[in-house]
Structure formats: C-alpha cells, structure tokens
Amino acid sequence: MIVAALLYLSSDKTAVVVQHATFVGALVAPVVVLVAARPSGPALVGSALGVLLLAVATVLVLMSPKEGPSRLMWWVVPTLNIMACGVFRVATAPGGALISSLVLVPALWLVLRFRGRGAGAAVLLVLLTITAPSLVVFETHLSLAGVARYLILPVTMVLLALAVLGILQRQDAAFAQSQESLVRQREAARELARSDDRLRGVLENLNVGVLVMDAQGNDVMTNHTQRELHSLVSPPDNSDPTESGHLVFRLDGSCMPPEERPAARANAGETFDNVMFRAGAPGPEQRVVSCTARFIADQEGSLDSILLMFRDVTIDTNLLRAQQDVIANVSHEMRTPLTSIVGFTDFAADSLEQLEDTQARSDVAEYLTVIRRGAEKLSALVEDLLLQQQAALGKLALNLEPLDLSNLAQECVEGFRPLAQERGITVDLDLNAMPNVPADCQRMIQVLDNLVGNALKYTQRGGRVLVAAETTAQGALLQVSDNGPGMTRDETSRIFTPFYRAVSARRSEKGGAGLGLALTKSIVDAHGGDIRVTSALGGGSTFSVLLPFAIPGKDHESGERTL
Numbered sequence: 151m152i153v154a155a156l157l158y159l160s161s162d163k164t165a166v167v168v169q170h171a172t173f174v175g176a177l178v179a180p181v182v183v184l185v186a187a188r189p190s191g192p193a194l195v196g197s198a199l200g201v202l203l204l205a206v207a208t209v210l211v212l213m214s215p216k217e218g219p220s221r222l223m224w225w226v227v228p229t230l231n232i233m234a235c236g237v238f239r240v241a242t243a244p245g246g247a248l249i250s251s252l253v254l255v256p257a258l259w260l261v262l263r264f265r266g267r268g269a270g271a272a273v274l275l276v277l278l279t280i281t282a283p284s285l286v287v288f289e290t291h292l293s294l295a296g297v298a299r300y301l302i303l304p305v306t307m308v309l310l311a312l313a314v315l316g317i318l319q320r321q322d323a324a325f326a327q328s329q330e331s332l333v334r335q336r337e338a339a340r341e342l343a344r345s346d347d348r349l350r351g352v353l354e355n356l357n358v359g360v361l362v363m364d365a366q367g368n369d370v371m372t373n374h375t376q377r378e379l380h381s382l383v384s385p386p387d388n389s390d391p392t393e394s395g396h397l398v399f400r401l402d403g404s405c406m407p408p409e410e411r412p413a414a415r416a417n418a419g420e421t422f423d424n425v426m427f428r429a430g431a432p433g434p435e436q437r438v439v440s441c442t443a444r445f446i447a448d449q450e451g452s453l454d455s456i457l458l459m460f461r462d463v464t465i466d467t468n469l470l471r472a473q474q475d476v477i478a479n480v481s482h483e484m485r486t487p488l489t490s491i492v493g494f495t496d497f498a499a500d501s502l503e504q505l506e507d508t509q510a511r512s513d514v515a516e517y518l519t520v521i522r523r524g525a526e527k528l529s530a531l532v533e534d535l536l537l538q539q540q541a542a543l544g545k546l547a548l549n550l551e552p553l554d555l556s557n558l559a560q561e562c563v564e565g566f567r568p569l570a571q572e573r574g575i576t577v578d579l580d581l582n583a584m585p586n587v588p589a590d591c592q593r594m595i596q597v598l599d600n601l602v603g604n605a606l607k608y609t610q611r612g613g614r615v616l617v618a619a620e621t622t623a624q625g626a627l628l629q630v631s632d633n634g635p636g637m638t639r640d641e642t643s644r645i646f647t648p649f650y651r652a653v654s655a656r657r658s659e660k661g662g663a664g665l666g667l668a669l670t671k672s673i674v675d676a677h678g679g680d681i682r683v684t685s686a687l688g689g690g691s692t693f694s695v696l697l698p699f700a701i702p703g704k705d706h707e708s709g710e711r712t713l
C-alpha cells in the first residue's frame with residue numbers, strides 16, 4: 151500500500167485511477183467480509199455511508215482531467231478516503247480495528263502532495279474521524295490506557311509523516327541540485343553553441359580557405375573560400391573527381407603529382423609554410439595559391455586534426471613577377487655598361503704612364519681604383535639579382551660534382567683572413583673530414599662567402615667567428631657562428647626574404663642589399679638541403695647548412711640539375 155501511495159504521486163489520470171481503485175478494493179473487501187459475518191443495522195448503515203464517501207471520491211477521480219486531478223481534488227479525495235476509513239472502523243467494530251490502519255494510505259498521499267501542511271491535515275483528520283469517534287463510541291469510561299491505545303494510530307502517523315518528510319526534503323535538495331546543474335549545463339551548452347556560431351561566422355567570412363581533416367585524413371570542416379577553391383580545381387565535366395583528377399599544377403605549369411599536393415603531404419605527417427601551386431585550368435581564371443599546414447593536438451597531446459590554410463596570392467605573385475621582371479631587365483641592361491666601365495677603367499689605368507705630372511698621375515690612379523671597386527660591387531649586385539631571379543623562377547642551374555665541403559670551407563676562411571685581421575676578428579676552424587656531397591662548387595663558394603662575409607661584417611671588433619663542418623646522419627653539416635649583435639626572433643624569421651635587412655643593419659653604416667641570405671637559401675634549397683639560423687639579440691648567431699649526401703630524385707653523383 152505504501153508503494154501504491156507513492157505511485158499515487160503520479161499526476162497522470164490513469165495511474166491515479168488505478169491506485170485509487172486498489173485502495174478502494176483493499177478497504178472495501180475486509181469490510182464486506184466483516185459485515186457479512188456479523189450483519190446488524192448500525193453496521194449496514196455505517197458501511198453504506200463509508201461506501202458513499204468512497205463513491206464520491208471515485209467519481210471525483212474519474213471526472214478529473216486527463217492530466218490528473220486538480221489541486222483541490224488532491225485535498226478532497228484523500229480527505230473522503232480518510233473519513234471512509236473512520237466510518238468503516240466504527241461500523242465493523244470490534245473486528246475491523248485494523249481497518250483503520252489503511253488510513254495511512256490517503257494520509258501518505260496528503261503528506262506526499264502537500265508536505266508539512268498535508269501531514270498536519272492528515273493527523274488532524276485521523277484524530278477527528280478515527281481517534282475521537284472511537285473514543286466516544288468504544289470507551290464509555292475514559293481511562294489513560296484507553297486513550298493511549300487510540301493514540302497509537304495518530305502517533306504512528308506523525309512518525310511516518312516525519313520520516314517521509316525527511317526523505318522528501320533530501321529528495322528535494324538533490325532534485326534542486328540536479329536542476330541547478332542542469333541549468334548550468336544548458337547555459338554552458340548555449341555558450342558553446344554561441345561561440346561555435348561565432349567561430350563558424352569568422353571561418354565562413356575569412357578570405358583564406360580553411361580545410362580541417364581528422365587524423366585519418368577525412369575532411370571534417372571547410373569554409374566558403376575553400377569550397378570555391380575546390381570547385382576551381384574540379385574539372386568542369388566532373389564535380390567529384392579523384393585526387394589525381396584535380397586541376398592542380400606546379401608554379402612552372404606542369405601537373406603536380408598527387409603525392410606532392412599539400413593535403414597529401416600534410417596527411418603523410420608534414421607541416422609546412424607557404425607551399426605554392428596553381429589551382430584551376432590554365433587561363434585567366436587560374437589562381438596561384440599558397441598553402442600552410444599545421445597539426446592540431448588533442449588534450450593528451452596526440453594528433454587530433456590537420457589544418458590546411460589556402461591563401462590566394464595571385465595578385466601578390468603577379469606584382470612580384472612584374473617587380474622581378476623590372477629588376478631582371480634593369481640588371482641585364484646594366485651588365486654591359488658595367489663591363490665597359492671596368493674595361494675602360496683598366497685601359498685608363500694602363501694609360502696613366504703617359505701623364506707627366508706625377509701628382510696628377512697618383513690622383514687619377516686613386517680615382518680609377520675607386521671607380522673600379524664601385525663598378526665591381528655593382529657588377530656583383532647585378533649578378534646576385536639575376537641569380538635571384540633565376541631562383542625565383544625555379545631555373546637555378548646547378549653543375550653538380552662530388553664536393554669536399556670541409557676543404558671548401560677552409561679555402562673560403564683563408565680567403566677572408568686578411569679582412570678578419572683588418573677588422574680585428576678571430577676566425578677559428580673546427581673542420582672534420584667528411585664524405586663528398588653532390589654540389590655545385592661555384593654556388594657553394596657563394597654560400598660560404600655570404601655566411602662568413604656576414605659574420606665578419608656584423609661582428610664587432612674583438613669578436614670571434616667559428617666555422618665548423620661535420621658529418622651527421624642527415625648529411626654534411628656546415629655551421630658559421632659568431633658572437634656578434636644577434637637578431638630578434640622576428641628578424642631571424644625574415645632574413646631569408648629578398649631585400650630584407652634587420653633594423654640594426656639598416657641603421658649601421660654597413661652596406662648591403664639584403665640579397666645574400668635569400669640567394670644562399672635558394673642555392674641550399676636547390677641542393678635539396680636545409681638552412682637554419684639560431685640567434686638571440688646580443689647573443690650572436692649561428693647559421694647551419696645541411697646538405698644531403700644524395701639529392702632526392704637524382705641517382706648520379708654529378709650532372710646538370712635545374713630547380
């Protein structure tokens with residue numbers, strides 16, 4: 151019955167009807183048996199009254215709306231049920247004493263529904279409808295023992311109500327807590343959805359194509375720009391081609407093999423910056439795209455996803471190309487007059503003998519030396535510019551031959567000794583014997599001249615420069631270190647860009663066009679090698695060049711190679 155009472159908490163009408171019917175059945179059955187066993191006038195009248203009370207309660211329950219009885223009905227129905235218990239108790243006396251214990255069921259409904267007020271009402275109702283009538287009817291001589299006997303039921307009810315109220319209070323607290331955490335969870339979910347929307351909005355409006363792949367290489371997120379780019383690389387007659395069917399080309403216009411494409415490289419575990427390619431069919435619609443790949447780690451630090459960012463650099467490339475063309479043309483045009491200047495300076499120097507005035511002869515000789523040095527500097531710059539142009543077009547021709555880098559480094563340093571002495575800088579060597587590497591001797595001399603020349607140029611008097619060479623598992627490693635002024639992190643990230651000069655270099659009297667390192671990098675790249683710099687402001691710099699013992703895609707030890 152207690153279970154029935156608890157179930158009665160359900161507001162659903164069907165549940166209420168079933169539980170009410172159970173209670174009525176449980177109450178009426180023993181009454182019928184008892185009255186039938188000892189029929190009498192008062193018993194019959196009392197039972198009829200009890201049945202009437204139950205009938206009214208049942209009609210009210212049956213008439214209640216589908217969602218269950220109203221609040222008022224929740225008061226009235228249990229009250230009628232308690233009254234019915236009281237009437238049956240009197241009608242079936244003395245055998246029906248235990249019938250009154252069934253009053254606990256509707257009393258519990260009141261407690262469960264109306265908590266403290268329900269408990270108070272239930273106790274009052276029991277006192278009025280069961281305890282008081284019983285005392286009046288059965289205890290003609292009021293004794294303490296008699297009163298105590300009839301108070302057992304209300305006292306039991308009070309204790310039961312207190313226990314149930316305690317349980318309900320704990321349940322309410324737990325419910326309130328769970329509601330609170332539900333509200334917090336909903337708020338967090340709403341905030342998450344809001345920031346997700348914001349992120350999506352930013353992503354969709356970016357003019358950089360974004361593609362996110364999961365660790366298995368499946369596309370999980372793209373943005374508008376990326377989708378446009380994708381439609382550009384899809385052939386017009388095939389909207390869903392395989393990777394090899396995509397219109398992706400190298401900068402020189404040749405088809406880019408699938409394994410060389412950015413997504414494939416990133417999938418193979420590579421991260422990179424600004425890998426350039428052409429997207430779309432050749433023609434005015436084709437775009438030049440620069441791609442950068444990064445890995446995104448999960449909270450445990452394992453690979454979660456791969457991020458690819460595609461930037462349309464067609465305009466920048468065209469501008470750069472136009473700029474480079476101008477530089478290349480001007481440089482080319484300067485070559486011939488510069489050669490003439492050098493040649494005629496030599497002629498003039500040879501003709502100096504004919505000047506009779508010795509003072510004038512020595513003055514002119516000095517002027518000619520200055521002119522020749524200037525012309526030579528200009529020639530070197532023009533040559534660098536033309537070479538840089540070739541490298542930018544991927545047309546840097548290399549004459550590969552087996553080269554002893556250690557030896558070359560020693561020769562280079564010896565060539566710089568007089569300058570080092572003049573500047574008061576110590577140059578140390580730490581050269582180890584190493585296997586030959588396939589390299590272009592002239593270009594490698596250029597690399598060494600640039601690195602050692604810069605170290606001497608930027609290191610202050612009294613400084614030290616160290617040139618080291620050693621063999622590593624990856625190839626021949628050449629390092630040029632100095633304890634000069636060093637550079638900031640931002641500067642070190644930009645020094646390989648053509649024409650870039652650090653602020654201190656620009657402010658100093660040390661001349662330069664900012665081309666040497668860009669060219670050095672192009673030459674090293676063309677050899678399939680790698681150049682890096684570690685530097686700290688005030689803490690010197692170390693340039694490391696790594697050349698592989700075999701150039702990828704090249705079987706022979708020597709030969710022509712154009713990159």
Ligand code: ADP
Pocket residue numbers: 600604605608609632634635636637645650651652653654655656661662663664665666667668691
């Ligand atoms: P530059 O003609 O200016 O020397 P480079 O391309 O050779 O051009 O070098 C680019 C810039 O890198 C320089 O202007 C200078 O700011 C910086 N740099 C190069 N080497 C060093 C070095 N050893 N120490 C400090 N700064 C250096």
